Amino acid sequence: MAKRKPTLQSELESLEAIVRELEEDDLDLDRAIGRFEEGVRHLKVARDLLAKSELTVKKVLEETDGTIALQDLDD
Amino acid sequence: MGALDLFSHLPPSTDGAWRVAEVTRRARQLIERGFDRLWVRGEVTGFKSYRSGHWYFTLRDADAQIRCVMWQSDNRRVRTQPTEGTEVFVEARPTVWEERGEFRLTVKRLLPSAADGAWQIELEKAKAALERDGLFDSARKRPLPPFPSRIAVVTSEDGAALRDIIAVTKRRWPVVELVVVPTRVQGDGVETEIRAALRTADRVRGVDLIIVGRGGGSREDLWAFNTEIVARAVAAVSVPTISAVGHETDVTLTDLVADVRAATPSAAAEAAVPDAERVQASVDQLARRLARGLSGRTQLAEERLARTADRLGVAVTSRMAEERAYVSELAARLDALSPLKVLRRGYAVARNAAGKVLKRTRDFEPDVAFHLTVSDGTVAAIPRGNDG
Incomplete structure (x- = not known):
């Protein structure tokens, strides 16, 4: 099984949680820096995901044995 | 005998005889209780529309006839008045008009042609069955994922619907992957084909939303x-599902069952995906809050340090300086990821000699030099005046 791909939703949710934590007052500095670094990582993944500018369109083919294959759809 | 027994428990009148009104009222109660709503097929004759807007007519076939009334509140939804001799389907409730002792039908719905009617009856039956199973309940409706990553589209491979969905998605949210599950959408036996395509779409890994539909067509075309x-x-x-069948005015059973009904395939795509530019803006906003959040923390730490510095001495001060250096390094990394990229698109930032960003015309003083930061560096500039 391939590793679960990060989704924009999960990245933004994590980022949002970190930002909220940082905006609250009772976080010590070490932890704040750690969380900030984490936030920067999520930000980077989110921006990379958003940077995809070419829509992919695939076609689903179902084999006779029920397995599903994806094939590029020619425009 | 049996029928008379039914009347026997009525309050007796003084002379032992029934009053006419009592008979017709009792007859009405029995008739109304004895029948559910019915679909009746027959030929319209003696049609009359009164000033009140109510319709009176007789429905007949080869063997019998029955008087009908259709109140204005019900008949205003009927597009065309039936003409003499038209065959119609009526959905009606048998009753007795007490004042005249006349048996008749109160018509709730009337479908002007036999072909239309047969179609409508089938639709009504399907609708009633789905409703009974709670498939139209608003509580069943699921919210759409805010950022879908893989959307399955169940439609005809060479239809306008697919082209429209691709075009809109390409413009708004190219981040997504569309997987098309081709199926015929009209013709004989197409229902089971669409059902199979939906099941396949549901089995494709990572699909978080399914759009099902087709472009506009005649009622027969949309029938499936x-x-x-x-x-x-x-x-x-x-x-979650979005249905998009035909044009604005066509509402199908599929539309009523789907989590979201879109008026057209383009509208389905609009509903399915967010606008990348807006998302970009909110990501930028989060980035700014992240940076501000951290600088707020370091400020607080510095204030605390200032208060305790005498006691803790030099060791703490140097640790603090280290941390501050680290923070500014992090901030620089954040910067590298961030809105400065905008400069590459041709925007410039104006700053005065002190480094303050000049945002409004009143921030500029005539003949006082300022700096313009563009994508690859900074240029000096002097305002000549105000353009207005």
């Missing part, structure tokens, strides 16, 4: 989407 088979298949899908 009014079948119980397709509607139930849509309801059975494990991820």
Whole structure:
């Protein structure tokens, strides 16, 4: 099984949680820096995901044995 | 005998005889209780529309006839008045008009042609079955994922619907992957084909939303989407669904079952994906809050340090300086990821000699030099005046 791909939703949710934590007052500095670094990582993944500018369109083919294959759809 | 028994428990009148009004009232109660609403097929004759807007006519076939009334509140939804001799289907409730002792039908719905009517009756039956199973309940409706990553589209491979969906998605949210599950959308036996395509779409890994539909067409063309088979298949899908069948005015059973009904395939795509530019803006906003959040923390730490510095001495001060250096390094990394990229698109930032960003015309003083930061560096500039 391939590793679960990060989704924009999960990245933004994590980022949002970190930002909220940082905006609250009772976080010590070490932890704040750690969380900030984490936030920067999520930000980077989110921006990379958003940077995809070419829509992919695939076609689903179902084999006779029920397995599903994806094939590029020619425009 | 049996019928008379039914009347026997009525309050007796003084002379032992029934009053006429009592008979007709009792007859009405019995008739109304004895029948559910019925669909009746017959030929319209003696049609009359009164000033009040109510319709009176007789429905007949080869063997019998029955008087009918259709109140204005019900008949205003009927597009064309039936003409003499037209065959119609009526959905009606048998009753007795007490004042005249006349048996008649109160017509709630009237479908002007036999072909239309047969179609409508089938639709009504399917609709009632779906409704009974709670498939139209608003509580069933699931919210759409805010940022779908893989959307399955169940439609005809060479239809306008697919082209429209691709075009809109390309413009708004190219981040997504569309997977097309081709199926015929009209013709004989197409219901089971659409059902199979929906099941396949639901099995494709990572699909978080399914759009099902087709472009506009005649009522016959859209028929498959009014079948119980397709509607139930849509309801059975494990991820949220958007239906887009035909034009604005066509509402099919599939539309009623789907989590979201879109008026057209383009509208379905609009509903399915966010606008990348807006998302970009909110990500930038989060980035700014992240940076501010951290600088707020370091400020607080510095204030605390200032208060305790005498006691803790030099060791703490140097640790603090280290941390501050680290923070500014992090901030620089954040910067590298961030809105400065905008400069590459041709925007420039104006700053005065002190480094303050000049945002409004009143921030500029005539003949006082300022700096313009563009994508690859900074240029000096002097305002000549105000353009207005």
